[in-house]
Amino acid sequence: MSTPSIPFIDLQKQREVLGAPLEDAILAAVRAGKYILGPEVKELEAQLAKRSGVKHAITCANGTESLALVLMAKGVKPGDAVFVPSFTFIATAEVVAWLGATPVFVDVTEEDFNIDPNSLKVALSFAKSEGLKPVGIVAVDLFGRPAKYDQINAFAAENDLWVMADAAQSYGGSNKDGSVGSLAETTATSFFPAKPLGCYGDGGAVFTDSDELAQKFQSLRVHGKGTDKYDNVLIGMNSRLDTVQAAVLLQKLSIFDEEIRKRQTAAEYYNAQLSDVVKTPDINPDIQSAWAQYTLCLESKEQREQVMAFCKDKGVPTMIYYPTPLSSQTAYKHYPCAPGGVPVSDRLSDTVMSLPMHPYLETDVQDYIVETLRDALAESASSTSLKAAATAS
Numbered sequence: 001m002s003t004p005s006i007p008f009i010d011l012q013k014q015r016e017v018l019g020a021p022l023e024d025a026i027l028a029a030v031r032a033g034k035y036i037l038g039p040e041v042k043e044l045e046a047q048l049a050k051r052s053g054v055k056h057a058i059t060c061a062n063g064t065e066s067l068a069l070v071l072m073a074k075g076v077k078p079g080d081a082v083f084v085p086s087f088t089f090i091a092t093a094e095v096v097a098w099l100g101a102t103p104v105f106v107d108v109t110e111e112d113f114n115i116d117p118n119s120l121k122v123a124l125s126f127a128k129s130e131g132l133k134p135v136g137i138v139a140v141d142l143f144g145r146p147a148k149y150d151q152i153n154a155f156a157a158e159n160d161l162w163v164m165a166d167a168a169q170s171y172g173g174s175n176k177d178g179s180v181g182s183l184a185e186t187t188a189t190s191f192f193p194a195k196p197l198g199c200y201g202d203g204g205a206v207f208t209d210s211d212e213l214a215q216k217f218q219s220l221r222v223h224g225k226g227t228d229k230y231d232n233v234l235i236g237m238n239s240r241l242d243t244v245q246a247a248v249l250l251q252k253l254s255i256f257d258e259e260i261r262k263r264q265t266a267a268e269y270y271n272a273q274l275s276d277v278v279k280t281p282d283i284n285p286d287i288q289s290a291w292a293q294y295t296l297c298l299e300s301k302e303q304r305e306q307v308m309a310f311c312k313d314k315g316v317p318t319m320i321y322y323p324t325p326l327s328s329q330t331a332y333k334h335y336p337c338a339p340g341g342v343p344v345s346d347r348l349s350d351t352v353m354s355l356p357m358h359p360y361l362e363t364d365v366q367d368y369i370v371e372t373l374r375d376a377l378a379e380s381a382s383s384t385s386l387k388a389a390a391t392a393s
């Protein structure tokens with residue numbers, strides 16, 4: 001029997017669902033000729049702000065620069081310490097280093113893969129003892145699930161720190177206090193194609209209720225412009241969203257709520273079929289994840305290798321997000337880390353594995369994935385017990 005071809009993320013199915021209106025919208029933007037900051041960009045920003053429940057959404061060129069725009073607006077500089085989780089995508093810490101500031105790595109919890117408030121506390125004392133000036137926290141909503149903003153915001157307020165949400169994976173998510181975009185003073189997101197809300201290239205946005213910060217973002221994304229672009233009041237950059245990408249995102253927004261519901265259904269189905277044999281992600285009724293990824297924790301690196309090889313053989317794609325904590329990366333390992341290190345991040349990097357996740361996962365495909373994974377786990381268990389028996393004899 002030939003192995004099926006299962007996509008890890010199915011953007012072609014989504015394109016078919018959106019159909020001709022999507023292609024028409026792209027062509028209309030091309031024909032209208034307002035390629036930079038055209039009317040679709042303004043319309044998108046208005047819709048994003050409204051659905052997130054914040055005053056301002058300002059788009060930019062990509063998710064990495066959305067993070068940088070916030071740090072620049074906050075005046076982050078050498079000598080400043082910014083707390084970031086060690087278990088995340090590299091961009092979270094990269095932008096801090098760009099500005100010459102010091103990323104301080106904090107551990108995460110097994111429960112939600114996000115910043116551990118206890119690790120944050122010890123990291124803060126440590127940064128101060130190293131002579132750094134703690135200024136802010138970048139909380140990441142890894143795999144789509146909002147971080148513990150009630151605790152993080154309270155801790156930040158007590159210690160005179162700002163909080164930025166790195167919501168590159170969580171746009172479309174929410175918690176009992178509101179939608180992603182409104183859960184921290186500033187929120188940065190990405191419209192990279194594989195994110196829950198993705199365009200057909202690079203894109204990003206920042207969200208805030210602050211008029212002052214919004215004005216800075218508008219200026220910084222166009223070379224620090226003042227009254228016009230040849231009046232430069234800040235040291236800025238060029239980071240704008242293309243009008244064509246805004247046209248794509250407006251179409252995708254029309255089905256986005258439905259897509260988040262479908263991702264939730266797919267996640268619940270996986271959990272129901274798998275939680276008796278492997279550690280499945282926590283589903284909390286108070287927290288809506290955007291389900292950028294559906295991530296399992298296996299028992300060991302060896303078991304993960306065996307399971308992934310078995311799945312690959314059967315045509316089930318799996319991915320590791322992320323194989324190395326940032327605090328162990330070559331370019332970053334000299335930066336400070338919470339005292340005691342980041343044992344949870346280290347363990348997760350060795351044991352996590354993500355399964356195909358997108359809104360168009362059919363039940364029969366999911367059944368095949370589940371069955372394959374259950375077989376893979378059973379085989380790895382029997383090979384482990386064989387090995388144990390061999391060592392014992």
Ligand SMILES: *Cc1c(COP(=O)(O)O)cnc(C)c1O
Nearest residue numbers: 062063064089091092168190192
């Ligand atoms: C994707 C991602 C980014 C960067 O977004 P780009 O649009 O690729 O620059 C930043 N942080 C996290 C957590 C991400 O997943």
